[in-house]
Amino acid sequence: MGNVVSMLRDGLMSLASRMGTDRDKAATTFYAQPLLSDEQIIAAYRGSWLPRKIVDIPALDSCRKWRDWQAKKPQIEAIEDEETRLNVKGKILEASKKGRLFGGAAVYIGTGDANPAEALDVERVGKGGLKYLTVMTRRQLTAGEIDRDPASDWYGRPKLYKLSGANGMQMDIHPSRLVIFNGAMSPDEDFNQAVNLSWGESVLTSTLDAIKNADSTAGNIASLIFEAKIDIIKVPQFSANIGNQAYEDAVLRRYTLANTIKGINGTLILDSEEEYESKNASFAALTDILMAFMQIVSGAADIPVTRLLGQSPAGMNATGTSDMKNYHDRIQSMQELEMQPAMMRLDECLERSAGVTDPDVYYQWAPLEQMSEKERAEIFKTTADAARQLVGSTAGQEIIPREAVSDALVNRLVEDGVLPGLDAAIEEYGKLSEQEPSEEELTAAAAAANQNRPPANRRQAANDSAPRTLYVRRDVINRVEIVQWAKEQGFTNIVPDLHVTIAYSRTPVDWFAMGESWASRLEIGAGGPRQMEGFGADGKYKALLITAVELIWRHREIVEKGASWEWPEYQPHITIQVGGDIDLSKVEPYQGRIILGPEIFKEIKEDWQKGINE
Template structure:
């Protein structure tokens, strides 16, 4: 029996195609560790737009919206003023960019101490004790001996950094005084023999090959444009006659004249025996090739193509939303996992220098995505509706006390910025818990207590069990004189009296419990000038249509409480006139001024209300 040879392999091998064998062409491909010199990094960053964007964009996006401090208003103002004085945002942005470019940069926390080699005593910083912040790169700041004590906070980091001055003077700096940005994390200092001890790699180290390929492709395409069309002329005995100088002179003169005549007349004059041919390069598909290289660059840099190139998403049903959301998640991870730990000591120093010593003070990174006005309005409505749901109708059975919900809602609205100046107004008028109960509320609470109802709260009403009835809710127009003046100027001979100009919010023939409707958030409502305004005819009425989200939300809340509405949708409007001789509405320029509405007025529905309509 012959010998049986057993061969064991842990990869796919094909002797026919030579794949996996020593003759496989792919077997010659391997990775080697090379370092880009500072001169190469600076040249790439300074002369090519792609490396500059790869370095700058993530750092810029991580800093551009900055952060929102969560504290009391005076504390926030003090911290933000200190940040502005020290230009913290600008220094961190500069250090982040240089750290990504060189693989290492730091912000030096200057407190005026005599010996920067000693650890920073953050707890000893007093008001104004933070003097300055300076940015240094690894070109000026070199790492010393690596800390190998596993009990040390600085394990794996240099025990000291050395700053080399202009005159060769060297200053030792303790790492606690530095906000370190190390670029791309090195795989292993000892194996790779990183020449920059204590620092990382440049982000261009792993992306520059992709960038060079893209730049080379773009350059070759640009050169090809100049060769897009080539004229070929065949001459009898051309090569045999080139030795004659007179022949060469006449050839140049001849085709110079031919090209001139072609440019002027669009006609090329040739001898009968000469042959002419024009060849054009095929440029179709070059854009796809270039974009394929750009996508490789974007993948290497971990930046969406739309953000890297500053272009809109292309293709059917392509919005780029998913790409940008993933990118924003990546930036948020960079902020929370890289920036925030690196800035921990600096942030504590800023708080103490601002004379803020509250352990509850913290911050959140601001979201990169900006909401539209519509989205902000929808969030406001959702927040307000949620607050109403939690509080209930004031029966004393609410899950959370109304005062607590009020305070939390105010904090949310101030943080979201949906009601500018709300915090100042709260300081002037006080919040719900600081306001004295009204006489009606006191009387309602007393009546409830007299009926032996337990757990009486400040906001209880005695009429909670009121019988349902029809409901008509309106707001009178406070500046009716302005609107009447406009109407007269547009040709209306008569209008409703100033006292009758109003906006209807609810007209429910279906009986409803008024107490479930609740109260409006604002007693007076001001609608800014401008916006969508139209003149329409509703039956015999000539009305001014306008947009008011507050009225629409209030109408929806009343419908949710059981109120009916006789029309398909609710449209805020003011009835101007019922005069059949009113001007043609197509010729009327809608009122564009401010509209001021008074408090909500509740009444029962009057079916014969038109009988009392009069005009002036």
């Protein structure tokens, strides 16, 4: 009686509905230990596309964008050349796939050592010391005695692995020489089968039931297609005459002929006593049922339906962005928490084999999201603006040396691939640090410039700069191309010195505090926003409006350092003509490239309006 009372207290029971009793249908459901043999795993992978995609997709996504090394350019090139020589990316992808499929795989780090049973000494690997990489599965590697020393680096892992070779020969391999991929985590070693000892489990173990349900549903729907339309003919006395061979043969010949006639001209000829009807099967709800099973598979595999099935998101306002972002976060976690620690010794050997021993060298996993051209342009602009801010000055001192920012920016742009050919251009023209004049050259140039001035204007020191009004401009180098366009559009009195004004400060400023432009030569590519507009009284100045981040940034920088600007906003433009009668609404703006020369600093001439120039 006490046991009965205990049972009543420990669980909810209802005798009316049989809930919680021996006759409760839910009480018959329980979890059993899933057992999958290697033959079943291989058959599922080969015979069905869902298991193959569940195994392959996360492994492929974790390797397809690979990683970006953060180091000096020669170091990056050396490491990447070594990765290519050894096919590191391909070997890791293969091992990751096989690890997920079988529950265990490894990449053997071949350094040519005499005894692979000894621990790998990474510091002994020299340039070219990494000889080969070999992928092995748990079917080939047998775990030896498990290390139970809690102070050991290899606690819970085999002290040695045994590789079964040809002719029954075996070779002992120390775990430090293996990059291990374990597939799905095994809950406890004590519950592992002998064949899976020290390894993980196949990712198909927990997903195979969902896969089979989805495959079975798809198969049943496929068989229903053959019964989509059924013809029914009612024949008088049909059942009574079954058994008469002559009758049966006559019936078969009769309706074979009827079907032939129907197939030829679409007409079915029947006796007046026969009845005919056709029934069509409805498939309206089958797609929803199948997709429900596919969603269960997607959840079991932790792969979005859009990625698993390769289909566009469905439903109102559905983009699939959040699903893919969560999935990419999961892949990034797998890269950082599983793959990177497993590959630690391999990466150390790879760097040393490439001749790189710098401890500051590291890598980051490349993002999986594919950026649009607009996003690339925005990132490029943000990066360039940040670089300009870093080389700005505070109280006349640079925040970060321009050379350092330049080298880091070049590495970033090369890795992002936003400026094709930048590597080759840097090799041809050199880095900023290689083009900068030395202190001796700067001193000599300043002394020569001082000697060329009239005696009254010579400075006693290079940093002695009296505030003056400031007019900054860039002249158009490819003037011929723009003049040709202007003449074709009907302009007659074209400004001889085409230029872009950057600053016009009547407030005196220290010219040397204004800094200098990032580039001495600026090319604005063809296309982009261009517009014709008139400036001044009655639109006297006919100008081509353009835009360039460099011009806007320099104008803003000069104003922030004390220069004045008397207009509401700054709009880069090139004045084409002063005066004249031309309808700008009929002018097609110039769409070609614009090449601007270096910045020219001048004092403001208040009588500039007497001339032709702006």
